[in-house]
Amino acid sequence: MGRSEMTDAARRDDARPRIFDVATTGTVLADRAVDELPPPEGPRSALERLQSVLPSDRLAGWVTTMVVGLLAGVLRLWSVDYPHAKIFDEVYYPPNAQQLLQQGYESSPGRLYVVHPPLGKWCIAAGIKLFGDNTVGWRVPSGVAGAIAVVILVRVVRRMSGSTMIGGIAGLLLAIDGLSVVMSRTSLLDIFIQVFVVAGFACLVVDRDQVRSRLAEAVAATPEEPFRSRVAIGPRPWRLAAGVLLGASCGVKWSGVYFLAGFAIMSVLWDRGALRTAGVRRPALTTALRDLPAALWTLGVMPVIAYLATWTGWFLGENGYDRHWAETHPSAHFGFVPGALRSLWHYHHEMLSFHEGLGSYHPYRSQPWSWLVDGRPVDFYYPDTHTLHGCGQSQCVRQVLAIGTPALWWAFVPMILWMLWLLVSRRDWRAGAVLMAFAAGWGAWLENTGRTMFFFYMIPLVPFMAMGVAFALGDLLGRANAWTTRRLVGLVLVAGYLALVVADFVYLWPILTAQKITLTAWQHRMWFGSWI
Numbered sequence: 001m002g003r004s005e006m007t008d009a010a011r012r013d014d015a016r017p018r019i020f021d022v023a024t025t026g027t028v029l030a031d032r033a034v035d036e037l038p039p040p041e042g043p044r045s046a047l048e049r050l051q052s053v054l055p056s057d058r059l060a061g062w063v064t065t066m067v068v069g070l071l072a073g074v075l076r077l078w079s080v081d082y083p084h085a086k087i088f089d090e091v092y093y094p095p096n097a098q099q100l101l102q103q104g105y106e107s108s109p110g111r112l113y114v115v116h117p118p119l120g121k122w123c124i125a126a127g128i129k130l131f132g133d134n135t136v137g138w139r140v141p142s143g144v145a146g147a148i149a150v151v152i153l154v155r156v157v158r159r160m161s162g163s164t165m166i167g168g169i170a171g172l173l174l175a176i177d178g179l180s181v182v183m184s185r186t187s188l189l190d191i192f193i194q195v196f197v198v199a200g201f202a203c204l205v206v207d208r209d210q211v212r213s214r215l216a217e218a219v220a221a222t223p224e225e226p227f228r229s230r231v232a233i234g235p236r237p238w239r240l241a242a243g244v245l246l247g248a249s250c251g252v253k254w255s256g257v258y259f260l261a262g263f264a265i266m267s268v269l270w271d272r273g274a275l276r277t278a279g280v281r282r283p284a285l286t287t288a289l290r291d292l293p294a295a296l297w298t299l300g301v302m303p304v305i306a307y308l309a310t311w312t313g314w315f316l317g318e319n320g321y322d323r324h325w326a327e328t329h330p331s332a333h334f335g336f337v338p339g340a341l342r343s344l345w346h347y348h349h350e351m352l353s354f355h356e357g358l359g360s361y362h363p364y365r366s367q368p369w370s371w372l373v374d375g376r377p378v379d380f381y382y383p384d385t386h387t388l389h390g391c392g393q394s395q396c397v398r399q400v401l402a403i404g405t406p407a408l409w410w411a412f413v414p415m416i417l418w419m420l421w422l423l424v425s426r427r428d429w430r431a432g433a434v435l436m437a438f439a440a441g442w443g444a445w446l447e448n449t450g451r452t453m454f455f456f457y458m459i460p461l462v463p464f465m466a467m468g469v470a471f472a473l474g475d476l477l478g479r480a481n482a483w484t485t486r487r488l489v490g491l492v493l494v495a496g497y498l499a500l501v502v503a504d505f506v507y508l509w510p511i512l513t514a515q516k517i518t519l520t521a522w523q524h525r526m527w528f529g530s531w532i
Contacts, residue, residue: 049277050216052209055164064168065154072150072175076143076184081135083514087400088380090187094138097124104313105320114321115351119251119310120189138187145195146184150175152195153463156202157470159209160430165477169498170470174463176505178512179377179404183459185513186380186400190459192252197259197460200245201437204263207238208270215278231278233291239267239298247303249460251310254355255444259460262440264299266433268292273429308344315340322347358451365452368445372412376530377403378455381514388516397522398514402456403531407497407504408469415468418475430471437464473497 055061086094096106096114100121106114123141131137150171158167174180183191211233218231246263249256271291275283314320325346326339334342366376381400388396416438422431441461445453477490510517511525526532 047216047219050212050219050274052212053162054159055162057164061155061158061164061167064164065151065158065171068154068168068171068175069147069151072171073143073147075175075181076146077140079513080139080143080185083381083398083400084135086138087186088188088378090138093121093124093189094128094133094187097121097128097138098133100125100313101129103317103319105317105323107319107321115354116189116253117251117307117310118313119248120192120253122310123192123252124187139185142187142191143184145191146180149180149191149195149198149463152198152202153467156198156205157467159205160433160467161471161474163474166470166474169473169494170463170467172498173408173466173469173501176502177405177408177462177466178505178508179402179456179459180462182380182400182402182512183456186402188456189252190456193249193256193460194463196245196249196252197256198463200242200249200259201263201433201464203238203242203245204267204270205433207236207242207267208274210238211236211271212274212277215274219278231280236294236298239295240302242267243298243300243302244306246299247306248310250303250307254351255457255460258440258444259437260299260303262436264295266436267299268295269432270429271295311344314344322350356448356451360452362452362454364454366455367449368442368453370530371442371455371458372409374404374406374409374455374531376455377401385519391516391518393518393520395519396516397519398516399511399522400514401511401531403508403512404458404462405501405505405508406527407501408466411469411472411497412465415465415472418472419468431468434464434468434471437461438468 096118099106100118106118106121123145124138127139127141128137131140153174154167154171156167157170158164161167180191180194183194214233215231242263246256246260250260268287268291272283272287275286280286314323317323322343323340324343326342329342329346331337331342364376364378370376378401379399380402381398383398385395385397388398390396416435419428419431419434419438422428423435438461441458441464445457473494477494478484478487508525509515511522
């Protein structure tokens with residue numbers, strides 16, 4: 001090769017286009033040769049924007065996932081049997097789970113009917129079946145669900161950001177969130193909503209990447225065709241799985257329906273954006289005509305089928321509440337509907353009336369605006385201090401307080417404002433996803449502030465708040481391809497913040513897990529009167 005040829009080759013090499021991750025890290029993900037990349041104009045620029053480039057450090061990605069997941073599992077399952085008695089609403093759900101094991105449906109002699117769907121209690125029943133009707137059997141399913149949610153979060157944030165580091169940070173933040181730890185160590189229902197919602201969301205993200213990949217193939221195959229309105233996306237098993245999982249979240253508690261609705265809208269908007277990027281002339285119309293019918297099936301009909309499947313025991317049983325209501329209440333207009341479904345509909349009407357009218361006083365009730373700042377945590381367990389001894393003082397304390405790690409939670413409001421800025425200024429789809437989850441997991445509770453509500457209703461939203469904080473920390477880090485002063489300062493700030501969150505969690509650990517401490521030590525942890 002002559003000198004001029006070498007110079008030309010070097011010039012071409014230096015001019016190679018770089019694909020940058022548009023996530024919060026700004027990391028250079030890959031260098032590709034000229035013949036592998038489209039020119040900057042025309043349909044080939046769409047090819048570049050449609051391609052999803054995942055991190056190449058697969059081994060590091062799985063090691064990070066396993067380490068963070070193991071940490072989450074240990075924090076959630078270590079000494080999970082204590083306290084050795086039912087605490088807070090465990091007086092309801094383990095007995096309901098035992099009834100499911102014995103007869104396939106629930107009954108509540110005091111109230112005659114149960115006010116939540118059965119899937120979460122079936123999860124608890126699985127633990128009772130494996131470990132017995134005791135505190136281990138009641139709580140192990142919650143711990144496992146909480147740890148799985150952490151693992152899924154690591155993987156989905158890694159995929160969204162293109163960074164194993166950001167994925168690991170998101171998982172770590174969820175792993176050491178105090179509220180998530182308490183709910184994972186208690187036999188309540190909300191932690192099961194969390195894992196089903198996060199899993200459903202992760203499936204939608206994979207579906208998004210798959211759709212964009214197929215559109216990229218179509219763009220590459222027909223570079224001269226500017227519109228491609230007839231491109232066949234093909235089967236979408238990941239969106240189907242998302243519909244089933246989000247329907248299952250509704251089978252735990254009805255609050256899952258807000259996430260189902262929000263994520264269904266989000267998925268359709270993602271499709272519209274992908275078609276627009278691919279060069280389709282009228283992406284909104286094409287989405288409405290071609291994508292919306294399929295979306296109604298996968299994210300409309302399938303969730304309903306999945307939800308009804310959670311009531312199988314009630315359908316098969318003969319003595320479930322309202323099971324034969326339709327037989328004594330014939331309908332002139334809906335007689336074609338099977339009696340079992342009309343009976344279930346009536347049962348649901350009664351449950352809805354109960355929830356909408358629930359306004360009784362509770363000392364730990366709170367309003368949604370206080371949730372964002374850890375305003376009113378919930379006391380799950382606090383025995384008489386006069387009966388506790390052996391801590392070095394005359395009075396000792398044990399407590400299980402459902403409280404979020406303040407160093408994490410107090411970052412939520414600034415993070416939401418930053419996500420709004422990213423959505424407006426950069427049209428960042430990741431910020432949009434966080435904000436959609438926020439609207440579903442927090443904003444939906446503003447609809448009826450008169451009803452009795454509790455801080456731990458935030459638990460399905462916490463993974464997405466941790467996700468948003470991780471994205472914001474990625475922005476603070478800056479690009480990973482150069483050791484600039486900004487990068488070094490960003491690393492110091494991010495490491496310092498994570499150390500603060502870890503220290504805060506360690507400090508709270510005794511009152512998250514009912515460790516015996518002195519009354520003075522407990523008082524030092526009650527920073528505000530509303531925490532008592």
